[in-house]
Amino acid sequence: MKTTVNFLNTSDVGIFFETYSQLGFRLNSGLMVIGPCAVFPRSVLHWNVRNVDDISEESLSLFTILEPKIDILVIGVGEHKCLSRFNPKLIQHLRSKRIGMEILPTDQAVATFNFLNSEKRYVAGALIPPSYIPVDDDNLEEDELYLDNTVPDMFEEYKNPGSAEVEASFKKAKDQFFKWRKETEKDKH
Amino acid sequence: MGGFKNLLAHFFKRPVKNWNIENRAFKLLEEQERLKPAVAPRHPTTVEKLDDLIKERPELLELQRQKDESLDSMLKGMIVNPEKVNEVVTKSIGQLPVDRSPIIDDDFGYTEPNKIPQGKCTIRQSMKFIADYHADPKKVTVQRIAKEYSLDTQQLIHILKYFQTLDLHIPDPKSKLGAKSGHKQLGTGGETVKITR
Numbered sequence: 001m002k003t004t005v006n007f008l009n010t011s012d013v014g015i016f017f018e019t020y021s022q023l024g025f026r027l028n029s030g031l032m033v034i035g036p037c038a039v040f041p042r043s044v045l046h047w048n049v050r051n052v053d054d055i056s057e058e059s060l061s062l063f064t065i066l067e068p069k070i071d072i073l074v075i076g077v078g079e080h081k082c083l084s085r086f087n088p089k090l091i092q093h094l095r096s097k098r099i100g101m102e103i104l105p106t107d108q109a110v111a112t113f114n115f116l117n118s119e120k121r122y123v124a125g126a127l128i129p130p131s132y133i134p135v136d137d138d139n140l141e142e143d144e145l146y147l148d149n150t151v152p153d154m155f156e157e158y159k160n161p162g163s164a165e166v167e168a169s170f171k172k173a174k175d176q177f178f179k180w181r182k183e184t185e186k187d188k189h
Numbered sequence: 190m191g192g193f194k195n196l197l198a199h200f201f202k203r204p205v206k207n208w209n210i211e212n213r214a215f216k217l218l219e220e221q222e223r224l225k226p227a228v229a230p231r232h233p234t235t236v237e238k239l240d241d242l243i244k245e246r247p248e249l250l251e252l253q254r255q256k257d258e259s260l261d262s263m264l265k266g267m268i269v270n271p272e273k274v275n276e277v278v279t280k281s282i283g284q285l286p287v288d289r290s291p292i293i294d295d296d297f298g299y300t301e302p303n304k305i306p307q308g309k310c311t312i313r314q315s316m317k318f319i320a321d322y323h324a325d326p327k328k329v330t331v332q333r334i335a336k337e338y339s340l341d342t343q344q345l346i347h348i349l350k351y352f353q354t355l356d357l358h359i360p361d362p363k364s365k366l367g368a369k370s371g372h373k374q375l376g377t378g379g380e381t382v383k384i385t386r
Binding site: 014031033038040041042043044045046047048049058059061062065066067068117120122 | 294296297298299300302305306308309310311312315316319340344347348350351352353354355356
């Protein structure tokens, strides 16, 4: 049976992002949100968009019907180059609803949201994880841990971790993934 | 060199400087006297009247030059005691706040309104109907939610399409990531996870 949570952070500080990656965001309570998310001062929802092209009046509809009206909406579009793909008509749309907005790359949007939320502003965030992050040792370790432990749970065929065949094929896939990522890193730099 | 300078001053400079000094001083004084600002001329129509007044009552001229002590003492008996200085406002005038106690945050981090206009909803409400809808879309239909919260059906369809409550996956706590992730922290840091289903 599927379990859904209505995540609330009732401590004094509210919700903060500790880290972000291509997979999603880690919150200050230790929960990892996978994929794009809509954040409010103390609650989180999944945001069902693929990338910056899916951000539209429809996909921002929840933010415009909230009462009291949110002070500011922080939109994280992904990596820096996605900014140019953001539909400028949406700025007019949100302005007509009298909602202030910050359209930023996700790394900056995360920091902006944390800052505004710490000031107890009535802020909302609509954040898409960036599809590309320059690799350093820290996030490489994080991804490796994730692949080792969480991803297998999600795949039906990996329900029996005892079988040596599956172990071997997963290890091979993992090695290929890191090899591919290192190569693409080299190309980009 | 200094001695030679003193000698020069003694024999030449000082006699030259002091030459005819008295005459020159008097001349300068006369010049200054001449340049003193003159008293402004009186208006031709009042000249005669003022002259007559001075002739008739010369003591008035003397009186206005003297300080009148009685005027000074007039202010000394005066006490400023406005009654309204420390009046405490207990009743609100119009929309002004009276309560100064710190605001305690609500569950969702903002003060929830008493009145919600048509076509709007709070975060609490939206969380609830999104969770309810995705739990059982056949029972909790879009029309039913729209009616209950008086929202626009079309907008509601978009909201339910693009927003969902979190699905919870818990990694094995014995694994490396499970130990690192927050499931042990939950509850210790004052955070709660409210499981709606």
